[in-house]
Amino acid sequence: MLPFIYAAAVANRFGPQDSSTAFCLFLLSNVSYSPASHGSSISAAIPAGIAAGCAVLVLLAAYAVWYYFIHRRRRKRSWTQSRRQSGPLSDQIGASTTLIKFVFDDIRAATGNFSRENIIGQGGFGNVYKGVLSDGTEVAIKRFKNCSAAGDSSFSHEVEVIASVRHVNLVALRGYCMANTPMEGHQRIIVCDLMPNGSLHDHLFGHTGSKLSWPVRQKIAVGTARGLAYLHYGAQPAIIHRDIKASNILLDENLRPWWQILAWQDMHLKACRM
Template sequence: MSLASLITIFFSISLPALAAAANSACPIDLSYVETIPWDKSLCQNNHSDCCQTVLSLFGIGLARHLKSTLMFQLPNQVAASACRIDLQTRLQSMSLQPSLVPTCFNDSNQFITSNSKCAGIVTVQDWEQKLGLTTTELDESCRRGLSDATACYSCFVAGMKVTSQLVSLGRNASNNCFYFTVLYAAGIVNELGPENVETASCILGLPLTTRPANKNSISIKNGHHLKWVFAFGSAVVVIILVLGLVLLYRILDKKRKRRAAHANFVNNLKSSLRPNTGAAWFQLRELENATNGFSQKNLIGQGGNGVVHKGTLSDGSVVAVKRILDLDSKGDEEFSNEVEIISRIRHRNLLPLRGCCAASDDLKGKQRFLVYDYMPNGSLEDHLFYTSRRDGGNTNKRWLSWPERKNIILDVAKGLAYLHYGIKPAIYHRDIKATNILWTLK
């Protein structure tokens, strides 16, 4: 919307009991109403833009009042009522319907000074304290003559930026603040003053009937003014549409590249699973079906970088599915290396890799899984510390004998020796503890 169109809402006030203000003087000199060349035909023909015209006309007086008193609005209800009476009298003398003022001014409090409007701004001093140097562009763009359409447009853009700054203060609706910007630009910034036809037409949106020969006082008719407003609005729509398409393209391109990278990663990972190792490639749906959707009921272990679920494959074999959680620090290359190395391990004291899975989607992101044979007897910790072992609902407790402890130590040592010397490159476990040693009863 433009300065011209939004001024309509700003000057929407009602006509209260005018008799109470009959003997009071309006603090605004409205004599310009009868001299300025504004287009009266809109109100004579009951045109829908009549109220905009009348309210813009009254806006000239408010801007002049701001310039002389540094107050954005009228001091009280009595002053506002007196001004409405004066305006109605002047319009009647120009053969216009007396009902225009009551019809167009339907909010009796609109012109009254209040701290609840536009971030609590009441005076120009309040304005300067809240905005500081952010009005520099407005001060420059709206200062001089605005007969040129480009100059008027620059003033409009600067006004919208200041309004956005006011709205960011977060206290009041944007409409109130926009109207304050309109009055400030016309009454304080513009050197020619609000009653000048250039200022009245561009900033306040008042439709004019004559085009003076003087370049410095040329008028911009309402249709010409609106043409630039609609042009600006169309440009904004086009810009938003283009930005939206660019953003959509980037999102889709990012998804395409991510999917291509994942497909390349999966192909490389599958190629590392050599047929003679016995490790297989699993689809995510297979593992979800096997673990009942990775339900909490199937959870059998949790560590620093993953959780383990018990699952049953379609062929009836029972497996332990480890889901890698620390994917931010554990990159795809590290996961691939881990799969390739573990899949080559073949030793009676080391648990072989049954297979792996890598999946990625827009909702859940990257998912990485390692699949091992399920060890039903739990870990060494369950037996070493006389802890309950659950197996089919039964509980089994017993102490480990000293010969059993000796055999465990020897088996662990044999497994470590194989990792250190029996495979190239050597593997260093770095996390030997009772929970990582699975128990096999003999």
């Protein structure tokens, strides 16, 4: 800074030796200019200025380090508090559903020890059984094949997500069961309400003896499309149904169609896996 001030004094029309120049620049009066003393004062001021600048830089560096660690600690603390308040995604979803975690013995009792007489549907991933709970409620129970404990966390999470979906044309899940038994091995089971009129496949290709009129077929087609459109575009996260067929369309007592979302492997949670 001193060389610039000196340059300004030289550029002044009175010159650096004029007392008015010293008063203008430094508010000093009655100062006589001496080149020798001026040079010695500048040379003495340089080390002091360097020392002061270094001190300022050290202070700024210390402040920057302090601010970084304090800010980082605050961010970590706020993130931890938000995690404690909100919990993981599965906990948030689980809190918004009424899913029941069934005991395997209760499922076994409801299906008559998985009696073949209670099988109402068969697929590549397992059988669907008609079951009666202890309170007399009739349910549909799907038992998956070839399960292992490795995928239990993913299974429970996706079941919770599917259970949080609500639509007039989607079968709601009641609960699920995961168990490791000495005889049957690892088990994964899901439970939902039983549709009294079976599947659309039974009415179109089975031997039920019922004939669907064209207005009823139109109602089934429109309801089926609405349920599928909600799964693909309305649900958050989007659920892509990967097994669209007549056997997965269930009919209630009024022949209203319900999309069966029992087949966990036939679903794809689009938003959760992007």
